Amino acid sequence: MFDVIVLGGGPAGVSASLYCKRANKEVLIIYGEESGLVKAHKIDNYYGFENGISGESLYNAGIKQAQNLGIEVLKEEVIKIEIFNDFFKVTTNKSSFESKTVILALGTKKNTVKIQGVKELEGRGISYCAICDGFFYKNKDVVVIGNGNYAIAETNDLINIANKITILTNGKKAPEFRADNVDIVTKEIKEISGKNKVEEITFKDNSTLKTDGVFIANGTAGPVEFAKKLGLIIKDDKIVVDEEMKTNIRGIYACGDCTGGLLQVSKAVYEGAKAGLAVIDYLKVND
Ligand SMILES: Cc1cc2nc3c(=O)[nH]c(=O)nc-3n(C[C@H](O)[C@H](O)[C@H](O)COP(=O)(O)OP(=O)(O)OC[C@H]3O[C@@H](n4cnc5c(N)ncnc54)[C@H](O)[C@@H]3O)c2cc1C
CATH class of the missing domain: 3.50.50.60 (FAD/NAD(P)-binding domain)
Structure with a gap:
């Protein structure tokens, strides 16, 4: 059983996972194909890159950073998240995993089709x-x-x-x-x-x-689909969280683009850090 499963390997998910891992928590990141970040030709407005950096390089560096810290990272498609009495079960196209908490860092993807009607x-x-x-x-x-x-x-x-x-x-x-x-x-x-x-x-x-x-059910499921199934509060297709990135369901946190507001790397990293710290606090009391 993992302490936390982080869904999403973009800036929000990786940032959350770094804080959890450095607090000695058992962390699993599951991420799929799509991230807004890989489409960004050049990121010039994020701290620390004197000549900017391509979105793809930043994304891959984040995943590598998590791996180098010993975080288990899986590239699989999440298809189901279930709530049990005192744990969560995350099912991918290949396997399933259990955890005490879940962090949703799934970006903005919306499942839709362009069909008349x-x-x-x-x-x-x-x-x-x-x-x-x-x-x-x-x-x-x-x-x-x-x-x-x-x-x-x-x-x-x-x-x-x-x-x-x-x-x-x-x-x-x-x-x-x-x-x-x-x-x-x-x-x-x-x-x-x-x-x-x-x-x-x-x-x-x-x-x-x-x-x-x-x-x-076109393509892969995104934050809105999972949030609806879990019974999370959504407003304007964004997951509603409090100051600590807690959703309305105990043990489920959300961060980054899927919570709305400023859709930028800096905000995703900040919210990821907050979600990670909130999970650490939660586990102190509930573990
Ligand atoms: C073209 C473009 C240009 C941009 N330029 C800038 C810029 O210059 N500066 C800036 O700060 N921001 C920019 N952004 C925004 C930035 O990319 C996002 O704000 C940032 O990536 C959000 O991070 P995130 O971790 O919340 O989500 P994302 O980076 O989108 O990550 C979402 C993660 O969830 C995973 N995921 C989703 N669904 C599933 C599923 N079913 N199963 C498994 N994994 C799943 C994805 O694989 C991905 O790892 C740009 C975005 C775009 C599209």
Whole structure:
């Protein structure tokens, strides 16, 4: 059992992990592909680099720094976070891990798709969280849009609730996944439509599929999806935290871009430090 699992290997996650490790805590960082930082051509406004530094170099240096300090760092996709009585379980595409606390440092990624009708029907049959909204589709036919590990995790959460689930890969490769009440369609989607709520999917070849609901699980899950599933308070797609980076759930902290405000490296590093220190304090009392 880890003292803390840090989700995200950007400035916020690494900063949090450094403080925890230096206080002798057992720390695991799990990070995936996407960070805003690697897209930054040059960072000129962060302390200590006389000629600036590319976002990618800074990101990789952060991961290396954590590793050099003896922190376990895994490049895997997080697909599920669960709360048990006195611990948390984090599941990735490859394995699962348990911890006493969790720090969410997942950046700003939002799980969405550019398909006509999605914006208009959000909340009226279009959902981003199977575990939150699956209940409304008991014995109904639903679709899951996506083709990766996260789409399969969402499908698994619907399997015992919905009558039939169709995974729509929207032109992408079909996942290797089979279940009795699950179909996979790889055709590209043109539109999602319905009068007052979702009723039909139209594909680019003009064929159609009737459906009662659409679950969007495109690519990997980001902070908003995890926060919703955990029951964290979110405001304007950002995780709400207090001064110490505590969320509304005991033992779960959040820092960096996923808490909103100034979306900059300096703020992510600062909040990461605060989250790390808050975890150390929490473990002093609760360990
Ligand atoms: C083009 C661009 C230019 C920028 N320029 C600047 C600049 O000049 N100066 C500046 O200060 N800031 C700049 N920024 C902003 C800066 O990159 C962010 O503020 C900073 O990276 C936030 O750090 P973070 O740790 O909160 O999130 P991120 O760096 O985004 O890290 C998020 C982490 O979460 C991980 N993650 C997310 N979902 C999953 C999942 N499902 N499973 C596993 N891991 C997951 C990612 O892999 C990543 O490791 C720029 C951003 C962009 C996009």
